[in-house]
Amino acid sequence: MEYFPIFVKLQGQACLVVGAGEIAARKIDLLARAGADITVIAKEVKVPVLKIQHQHRLSILHKAFVPDDVQGFKLVISATDNDETNCLVADSAKQRDILVNVVDSPALCSFIFPAIVDRSPIIAAVTSGGAAPVLARLLRAKLESIIPPSYGRLAQLAEKFRPAVKNTIAEPAQRRIFWENILQGAVAELVFAGNEQQAEQQLQAKLAQHQANVNNGEVYLIGAGPGAPDLLTFRALRLMQQADVVVYDHLVSPEILDLARRDSEKIYVGKQRQNHTLAQENINQLLADLAKAGKRVVRLKGGDPFIFGRGGEEIETLMQQGIAFQVVPGITAASGCASYAGIPLTHRDHAQSCIFVTGHLKNDDINLNWTQLAAPNQTVVVYMGLVGLEKICQALIAHGSPKDLPIALVQQGTTTHQRVITGTLTTLPSLVAAQEVKAPTLIIIGTVVTLHEKLNWFQGEAS
CATH class of the missing domain: 1.10.8 (Helicase, Ruva Protein; domain 3)
Structure with missing residues (x-):
């Protein structure tokens, strides 16, 4: 953050504007709306400033600027077309620790003017730090449209x-x-x-x-989606921004967590392979205890809470203890990652059904209905299958799947770090082993994978 956003009280404060042209008039008008006492220094005062002289009770000094002119002012603006004068104003103000702005010269400024949405006493300000003033004005226009007077x-x-x-x-x-x-x-x-x-x-x-009402807490079970923050639902965002506590897992990206209310308490309860911060039973009870303490609790889970997210177990506990809750669905990883990888989960020429399974290893084995999964004309999506990838491929081949059946692994799908690695049941394990692949990943199996090269619209790090 190059500039720290701050609102300065200028009511009754002495402010200086050097220059008296059209741009100076616009800055004078802004200062006047904030209640400042304004002095203008310029050898020539042009019509735009003369028109507002009496309206804003301006003190106008017809002279050239000298360094001592900044003495006693709270804030100084230089709005001249003379580079030498602008530099002199900036240096004079900075030497005396006075806030200074030189129009269209960010390098000379100790503060910059944002694009302002004025709904007094509500004020919203947007800035690009001088990098793209037009973009800041466009964003202001969007805010103007959604914040009525x-x-x-x-x-x-x-x-x-x-x-x-x-x-x-x-x-x-x-x-x-x-x-x-x-x-x-x-x-x-x-x-x-x-x-x-x-x-x-x-x-x-x-x-x-x-005083007659008891304010009990509530739990919001929210699906955070596959990773990209702009895939959150409107309801998810609204509830996240009013929560007192956010309980989140390791699949929730920092960008999504940043959208929660800034002063909310953040509690990490992520469960990774052989590294569980809290047992599931303890997470269930934590949510209940926080709500009983009158907190509004967001339980933020990657993907969708009801697809391999154990959300059902959590709300069972809440229901048993009489705690109010809401469930906000999220885009599950299968849908999000497949879409961003250009791999349709169903396609009339390839797959008429889609199966979601978990590839989680238990006792170094994966107990699935392999005969069903090896059937043709379908897509199989495997969650949490990175560690067991080789076993998954071997089992499918052993139960009748073609050795050259296409398969893809999507890493960190929907984010700018997305990678898609494609191969066959025979080749993909060695392709993945040769690369540094990290969770979260998703595995997609079926002839729909052949469409990836043709439909690959989203470019992450590599494909």
Whole structure:
């Protein structure tokens, strides 16, 4: 992060603008909206600044800039077309530890202007650090479209009731939950519809009812998908951003974990081969205990929680103990990885059915219905099969599969680190052994694999 985002209070503060052209006028207008007392220094004052002189009560000094002119100002902006003057303004301000911005010269700035969405008192700011100002403005336009002006009125309502809510609800966590329910529920909708008096009445009623209600916790069992963060569902993202605790496994990527609420507690309970942080029974009870403590708990699992994710076991425990929960499906690895590898799981010329199995080794063996899996005209998807890959291929051949049956291994599918290795039941084990392949991986078996080269649309590290 090259620039630390910060909002500076300029109400009644002395600010200096050097230059008096069209660009200077735009910066003056921004400072004036923040309540600054503005002085302008320029040898020539142009029409755009003259037009706003009285509106913004500008103090204008018709002179050339000298270094001592920055003395006593909180913030300085240089908006001239003279490089020598701009450098002099920047150096003079920096020597006195005064914030300075030189328009279109990021190297001379100690701060930069973001693209601003003003829904006062809600302010959103976007910056590219000077790298792509047009992109920042485009992102601002997107934010403008999804943050209606009424959000400012909603913030004013919250400000009005903030002391009363704090006096009524002493526990910060419960207070946060109360506000999230208010700001995402019927009260907010009334404000958006312009019924602010009714919104106030409902807010008062909900606050009066609060003490009578027991705020129990809840568990959200969320499928994080195969790895790419933008494959999360809208509901998953919304629940992740309101959770108090996130319990996650080793298949959840750091990029996805970063989307959870920043101040939420993160608890790792990953289970890898011969390395279980917690036994499954302990994870089940952990979720229940956290919810009983009044927490909103996200259980974040790679792929889909109900496909080799043991989600059913976890909600059994929650149901037995009377704990509320939601299940949010995710894109399972079979669907995500196959799609990104350009391998359709079904295709009328290749496969009319698809079977998901786990290749997990138990006592150095894989106990599966090999006769069923060796049948033709189907696709077999093997989860957790990297270690047992050679045994899987040998077993299929032994039960009638052709030795040249196509097979693919997808590593870290849907992410920028995706790799796809293709071969046959005979050749793939040695191809994988010759490369440094790491979990998570997925194995796809069947003639649909021959479509990979033709339909390979997503380029990871290698194919």
